[in-house]
Amino acid sequence: MTDTPTLRRSFRLVCPPGRIPLVEELLAAQGFVFETEPFCPLARRLVAEPFPLGRSLAAFWGYIYIQDRSSMLPPLALAPETGGRVLDMCASPGSKTGLLAQLVGPGGLVLGNEPTRPRLANLRRNLATLNLLQAVTCSWPGESLPLPDASWDAVLLDPPCSGWGTTDKHPQAIRRWQGDRLKPMLDLQRKLLAEACRLLRPGGKLVYSTCTTNVDENEGQVRFALDELGLERIPLAPFPGFVFADPQLPGCEGTLRVDEDASNAQGFYIALLRKPGVSGDAPLPEGMPSTAAYRPVPPAFLEAFGLSPALLPPGDLAVFEDSLHFLPAPALAHLPASVRWQGMALGKASAQGLVPSARLRSALDPEPRRIARLDVDEVPDLVRLLQGGSLDTGLSGKEAALFWRGLPLGRLRLKSGRAVWSDR
Incomplete structure (x- = not known):
């Protein structure tokens, strides 16, 4: 008799701490068995999956998000403060954006940038399902974002990469990305790192992460950030529940290389970097024009639909063409109009009036x-x-x-x- 292999599928809970027992009860009522991961109180790992987890009631109503356990590590390594403001430069499908939004809480702000339009739609759809109103989105080439210099305390850069750490899902990744085909990827990663450095305030933190095992895309790029951009390396403590291999270049001690097989997870690389200086040296540019003109909506109209405006984070309700959106107060204060950002869609607007989404459970x-x-x-x-x-x-x-x-x-x-x- 052979042992049943451990399932690799993992997920995170998307709810306030007080609702975790009920969400777990809902999952258990459908036959799912899971265990708590040691590296994050929101993370769970399946032990038994009676049918695909994505078809569960908890997934339908946005109370869980299916995510490889390694993919949760970059936001946890960045560890933004509650109420903080974070830029996710390459955001789709929203796995890390969503976890960042949970970490900063309803009073914080996460700007998720996704240059590819189809992927942008997927990012927005996922964030809306999760009811993460503190996350807003935009669509620009990550290497040239229309944001002021030194305007972010925390940046997550998980750039396009060869994906060598995902060979269980994409077995052709290593064969596809070799030699000359890899050079444009390496060049783009360096441009993105330079842009992240420009946007960081002195004292600000940057997490650079990939889902590849390729040293040129990992330690090689960290060395570029240290030697050419002047960033500093902050050693990361290993996360419990993972096995990490040693970095493959000198000077990269304290960066984390997930051992894919030993950790039963995707191969991932995570480095935490810091921009030299003191945060007070470059105050955030507050009070700038924030967004294009919009028609504000009195939040009291929500009460007719059984929703409470008091349950929304600080911000405005606004109509853009035929959509109702939420505009978080930190985004209104912090983002220039040139970004052309979008708050989460809350419903529809028509000649008959405004109708909030049926899935707006958070309010x-x-x-x-x-x-x-x-x-x-x-x-x-x-x-x-x-x-x-x-x-x-x-x-x-x-x-x-x-x-x-x-x-x-x-x-x-x-x-x-x-x-x-x-x-x-």
Whole structure:
């Protein structure tokens, strides 16, 4: 009899600490068995997966995000302060952007930049599903961002790379990226590092990370950052639950090279760098013109949909063409209009009025005054709703706030007392 191999799939919880037990209960009710990872209180690793985790109720309502355990390390190494402001230079699909947003909290700001339009759409969709309103997005070449010099305390740079550490998913990566084909990648990584250095305030921190095992893209680029850009290396303590190989170039001690096989994770490389100087030497450029003209919306209108404006972070609600968006206060204060950034989409605007997204769970009022509350106790009832079925509730009105044992999920439509789910 052979031992069952350990599953590699991991995920992180996307919720306030007080809701973690309920999210775990929801996962367990669908048969998922998991264990807590030692390197992060939000990280979990599957032990049993009765069906694909991406089809779970917790994933549908954005309470978990499937992410390789190595991929969680760069934001944890950067360790931004609560309420801090972080730039993610190459953000899609949002794995690290989302974790950064959780680390800075609702009062912070994460700007996720993604130059490729299809990937930008994926980034925005993922952040919206997770209800991370403190994250905003833009789309520029990462090597030439329209941001002021020395304007960020923390920058995450996870650039395009050869992906040699992901051969379990992409077995052709090593064969594809060799010799002359690799040189443009190396040149781009250096341009991105130089841009990150320009944007960092004195004393600011930069994490450079890749999912490759190629020394030229890893230690070689760190040496470039140290020798040519004047950045300083901050040694990283090894994260528990991983095995790390020794750096492959002198002068790179304290950078982390994940041993893929021994760690049962993707091969990853993480380096923490610092810009010399004292933070007070270059004050942040506050009060600059922040965004194009927009039509502000009184947040009180949300109450008609069972949502509470008090549950939103500081910021404005705004209409751009046919979309309702949230504009975080730190973004309004910190980002120049030239960035053309976008806050998270919260719903739609039409001639008939504004309609918030049915999945705006983060603002769902636990005691809605204008619509009914439906608290479902059984998982099969939720599954029936998502499969197009209905529930006989006996409630009046056109909508109801949906909860599962007190966990906010979204809003349902009511038709003669029967509840149906619709994202439209």
